[in-house]
Amino acid sequence: MEIDDEVKQIKVTGSKAIEVRKKMNFWARFALSGTILGTFIFLIWLLFFTELKADSRDLVNILIGAYVAVLAKSTDYWFKDKDDPEHKESETLNTNGTSL
Secondary structure, three states, X not given: OHHHHHHHHHHXXXXXXXXXXXXXXXXXXXXXXXXXXXXXXXXXXXXXXOOOOHHHHHHHHHHHHHHHHHHHHHHHHHHXXXXXXXXXXXXXXXXXXXXX
16 A cells, blocks of 8 residues: 555656646746847847948848747747657656656
């Protein structure tokens, strides 16, 4: 009887740790994506709504070109269908009842 209780406790503890890690990862990724979007909007604002010298304008254009790729990757992360290893880890823990 004690072994079953210990296995259940390990399962609950492991499940809680995974959920906490998933929440922390979500908020970190969300903050990073927000920072990327904010930087892109700032660069667009610099290009169109401020007076820049020609050299500076060229640099801002280069930065915007680089940020388009970063923004595309960020969009792919949020909207592209993918296999999430953390979700698989949760399923494995919940179905097997064993710790990792």
